[in-house]
Amino acid sequence: MRVLLCPDKFAGTLPAQEVAQAVAAGWRTVAAADDLLIRPLADGGPGFVAVLADALGGRRVPVPTVDPLGRPAPGEILLTPDGTAYLESAQACGLHLLAAAERDPKTTTSYGLGLLVAAALEHGARTVVIGLGGSATNDAGAGLLTALGVTPLDGTGQALPYGGAALTAVAALDGVPRLRAATLVAATDVDNPLLGLHGASNVYGPQKGADRADVLLLDAALERFAAVLEKDLPGCPAGLGALPGGGAAGGLGAAILALGGRCESGIGLVTRAIGLDAALDAADLVITGEGSFDHQSLRGKVVAGVAGAARDRGLPCVVVAGRVATGRREAATAGVTDTYSLVDHYGGEERGGLEAAMTRPAEGLRELGARLARQWSR
Known part of the structure; x- marks a missing residue:
């Protein structure tokens, strides 16, 4: 049989x-x-890189990064001969990296994922595929953007602290993304938008430690951030807050879309690869x-x-x-x-x-x- x-x-x-x-x-x-x-399969969450490494071969490169609270954490990227790098957000943003008492999407950051993306670009990747899932963050990729050279500022021109709650004060962006002409792809099977009742904060915030007041604060913060991204980030698509997939992994999908990337089915990508x-x-x-x-x-x-x-x-x-x-x-x-x-x-x-x-x-x-x-x- x-x-x-x-x-x-x-x-x-x-x-x-x-x-x-x-x-x-x-x-x-x-x-x-x-x-x-x-x-074995994965849909973009934890295990995404390991499953693809088994199927595609390539070279797994260790990359030091940080967890959602900024503490050192091990990460890796998979480099394949066609110039594609695969990585997963959960290695830097994963909910499993935090104790239950540490889970607070108002303060957790996606900066560590930005370090993984930057490492992939340093290794010459022309396409960077990012598995989204299992995240502890709700900052719409503000930390990711900071690691790539784009810093959110408040009304006085000061850099904002990390975390989704700080984005209630965002007024502008400083810098340009250092992508080296690479294409970003978000691998996710979540089609939620960034904002609203079906958005990142309302649907996934409570799983990450947000209470009802936190959810309302975070949704308002991400709405403000989306408006600033549309205003100050060249190439950011209009209506960012409503685009399918933007709510994936606490809004990391929206950050990738804002950087000119696209969303693809994570399970579809993996099933083709294997x-x-x-x-x-x-x-x-x-x-x-x-x-x-x-x-x-x-x-x-x-x-x-x-x-x-x-x-x-x-x-x-x-x-x-x-x-x-x-x-x-x-x-x-x-x-x-x-x-x-x-x-x-x-x-x-x-x-x-x-x-x-x-x-x-x-x-x-x-x-x-x-x-x-x-x-x-x-």
Whole structure:
């Protein structure tokens, strides 16, 4: 039997590659003769660079950067022979880099991502593809712009402090972006605009530690910043605050659009890079998954893309997740044949299943892999 394993990461526990390997290890204990093809996936968030490095090769270059609070953090860029650099915002702006008590989108900055972009340009990249997702920031890329030579100023001409809240006082920009004629691409599967009820602050701010008052303050700050970008940044498109994708990663999408870049589907970019269509054409069964399979999973995430492609080919598609919070009917409509939950495997939440799923994910995935083989292998 030909089995394609193409999961996303299990956020907070395992990268996509390890998820796939654990399921495969369990499967092989039951059906060693089956042909297992591992193709881990990412949609632009954490793991984006690692997945593309496995698929494309190229050179992974370590780059020191800073986290959302300005502390030193390790980063890297992937350089490919065609002159493209791939990097991910989560390495510098990731929510996982902060303790729960440190999460405050009023003060967190995207400056570290700007350092990664600058490093890619120093290495001669002609195209810089930035995976957006999992960010702790809500500064519309103000920190990113500062690292690239464009400093937001207040009405007295002073440079603003970092963070989204400071943008309530932004009045002008100083400097020009040092992009060396490179093209920027935002890899994201979020189409939210920068501003408004469906914008970065309202939709994603609360996940990053913002209360209702913070959300209102941040949305007003980003509205002011968008107006200044349109006024002072040459080439910035009109109506920046309403453009699809601008709200990705706390408004980093808007900064990339303002710099003349474009947004592309992160999962689409990755699936092309790893040759997922050909792998699907050759498969008898597809296994995908992510940490939490819920209503958001079926709206542009990795699982939705894989399940839809499997459905179009008449292939069964099984989802393995840390937890499952999607109804069977909704999942089936998206192309999901069956779901398996680590939390349920460990006895359910009331019996400590959630803690076990978080602390022993690889062990549980191996056991689920064996169970899958017993149920699905010929």
